[in-house]
Amino acid sequence: MILFLEQLLNGLQYGVMLFLLAAGLTLIFGIMGVINLAHGSLYMVGAFAGTWVATQADSFWPGIPAALLIAGLVGLVVEATVIRKLYARDHLDQVLATFALILIFNQLIVLIFGRQPIFTPLPEVFYGSIEIIPGLFYPPYRLMIISVGLLVAVGLYFLINRTRIGMLVRAGSTHREMVRALGVDVRLLYTVVFGLGALLAGLAGYMTGPILAVQVGMGEEILLATFVVVVIGGVGSIKGAFVAGIGLGVVDTMLRAFLPTILRGFMAPSDADALGSSISSMGIFLLMAIVLLIRPKGLFAAGG
Amino acid sequence: MRKLILAVVLLAIFALMPLAADLLGQNALQTLSARILIYAMAAASLNLILGYGGMVSFGHAAYFGVGAYVVGILYSHWMSEVPIFGLFPGSNQLLITLPAAMLLSGFAALVIGALSLRTGGIQFIMITLAFAQMIFFLFVSLTAYGGEDGIIIRRSNEVPGLNMRDKTTVYYVILVVAVLYFAWMWRVVNSSFGQVLKGIRQNERRMEAMGIATFRYKLYAFVLAGMGAGLAGALMANFLRFTSPDMMHWTKSGELIIMVILGGLGTFFGPILGAAAFLILEFYLADWTEHWQLGLGIILLFVVLFTKGGILGMIDRLRGGRQ
């Protein structure tokens, strides 16, 4: 039972991370109609920029504003120079252009930071683990990631549902042409949305720094899972990204944790391990295939 | 007429390449040219559904890899003389392995297509990617066939009467298969089937209203595309004398899409020019600098931002906008 709860928390933490990335991606996708493969690059930029500042300052905390700021700025530059030219193009041109951006970003990081993975410090306060309920020890840093993710989710909820920008975003994701026809400065809206997406990706990148390896190509590792979240949740839906992100995080973690054990009840241990881990690596894709076959537009498709 | 001239010119270039490579002392050109032919076939098969049919499959490398693995698995069973599942004997005969590769990759495409074609748009992109990833992970975990390390095929498949240990012979076998494939492709895109496919891309509802079962046509095209990619994969396995899951990684699917767009979407010669441009760029940039991916990225970005319709589109505009 304790193990189950712990794995549930682990799934929640992974899901929250996926949500931070998917939120920006789904907005860019839903509102601007742009498939942005380079979203993972912004995640990498945030991780490297934050880590660099943290190393210079010898403290974890200054890295957070640095990651937000630099990833956001880089996002704005990319939007102004490349993405803006792609709004009127079809998806294929966007795929090609943003794939090119991945190559460029990866190589620029190599030129600036070198090829070695770099070390992101973990603040002293987060060392060790704390006992949440009797018998359940959990790393506090992961608890912080969960809280930050949930805070961002609440913030986005208010932004989307209670502000003028949010209203435009909602309108933009369902009736793009209409918003444009009403004389809204769509270009500014797009820039703001892209910048926001980049900011969240940068935050996610830096936050994972102390858990994962900060290295070239780290964005591509998480890119596919992020796209899966966007598609399952429904393109353009923040709510969908949240539900799908958490859901996928939990399912993925649970499969990895318990499937081999369950399979061992039916077959030889070595076969069970091999089969179990094969199924769990396919898990998120299997889930997506099933969801799309039942609901072709995803769980919470914007605009019905 | 122009197309015929282009076809003859391309054929002449590929046919004379081994000779030219020898004269120039640049033998690697033959290797490069063989890889271009194989990737051109794979890209052309993708172009059938992507360019003509408007179906953006992001998992096309899966069929390429399945084709390659059919050759690899048949070879390894032929070596060990153990029948597959105790039923089928292995083989090292090209005339057996190529059809087998097409059959199995076509079957994979049939299953995946039948499920995926129920969706459209971005969902279709993602679901084809999802199935391709599942196949990728399947082969990664297949320890019996080398898993991630792949299968080393010590000798290329045999063809009666030919010495397949000679590299130039292998090159010409690839060329003959490619020419046959492109001749077949020419017939397909100019047939009534090809017209229906183009009609579906432009307006699927109108085609339905005309009483055409669009799903069946799309599925048919999807299976043909899968078989084409499988054939190309089987040739690649013979050429590299090696197969690995790397051949069906999602980035390989991405590269195939890039070749198609780079050359010119929905055009007959686009995939050939696109494959050539991509591989030549990779070859010479890597030769020039270890940061070749930066150069490749900048060139791709330039092409997509400042040209329309890929290389063929660029050529057409340079010739004064005649279309």
Place this chain on the structure above:
Amino acid sequence: MKLTSVMKASVLAAFASAAPALAEDAVKIGVITTLSGPAGYLGQDVRDGLQLAIDMEGGKLGGVPVELVVEDDGLKPGNGRQIADKFMNDEGMTLLTGIIFSNVAGATVPEIVDNGAIYISPNAGPSNLAGKGCHENYFVVSWQNDALHEAAGAAAKKLGYTNAMALAPNYQAGKDAIEGFKRTFEGEVSEIYTQLGQTDYSAEMAQIRSVDPEVVFQFHPGGMGIAFLRQYQQAGLLGNIPMVLSEPSTDAVVLNAVGDAAIGITATAHWNYDFDNESNKAFVAAWNETYDRPITYYASQGYDTGLLIASALRETGGVDDIDALREAIRKADFDSVRGEFAFGPNQHPVHNWYQLDIVAGDDGKPVAVTKEVLLENYGDAYAAQCEM
């Protein structure tokens, strides 16, 4: 070795050594390696180690002027093959090296040796090329893949543990790692397979805690391993359940990136920067003078490759006579930075494996300190299958 062939080789060498004095051009050595992507630092270190050996001899190896021609394979087997063809056919190279990954080697090495050229592996030593697939033109300077993990198993056994938990990604190299560990550990092992490219190991941490084994062995190359170690510390397992690792999990770059999450771990290696021999001291000093980054065992393998080539060229004077070159390389008559070195019957190394302790250095960062020899003059499990 037959006496006649030695005589033949030395006669040929005597003739050949006259040649380079006349030739203006340097001998070109082809380096096919991985420089892009997350694993780019491996290729970079191998290349720089090799280059260092050349620079330290003033642009020569064994008195023969040499030039490295380096190209990035992008971790794509097809590209590796393409580069090999270019090197051999267009640039006429007969001596190639540099490949980092087993799958690139699988597509490239057979092509090289079939062309009559010699390939010296500075890193990958896959089993399919070590046993039945061995070839007289194929040499491995680094290690056979399995031996890395057999050393870890031997260390766990020597430390007196009887039950272990082994974790590795669910792919060939991961399975080989666990098999290798079990082969020498001989105790009870429970296995967990993770996913290739997995970044979050919280589920596995919870399982380790609930099973509570005496020792943990895990093999996760590159970034996956960094993530694993950091999460092991954050889960509070570091210091509670000991960990024994094979060499790829504790290279200097990984140690730098994981920081204090590595302190207290037992590592195994065939080389460490603190080895007390003249060759190694010269290498480490030159590296630290030339490069502003940590010295890894990949660099040592690149450097050893350079020394091996130097020893062969000193005898043959050039690369034109492949038979003589092969004979000269087989002698392995060089002062390896790892100490004793010889080739086994499959031309893979026979050398010592050591236990290292990861401790806090003066600046608090982790450093590996050599403890003792684990396996003496150790070859590999595939040598017996090799018929040359």
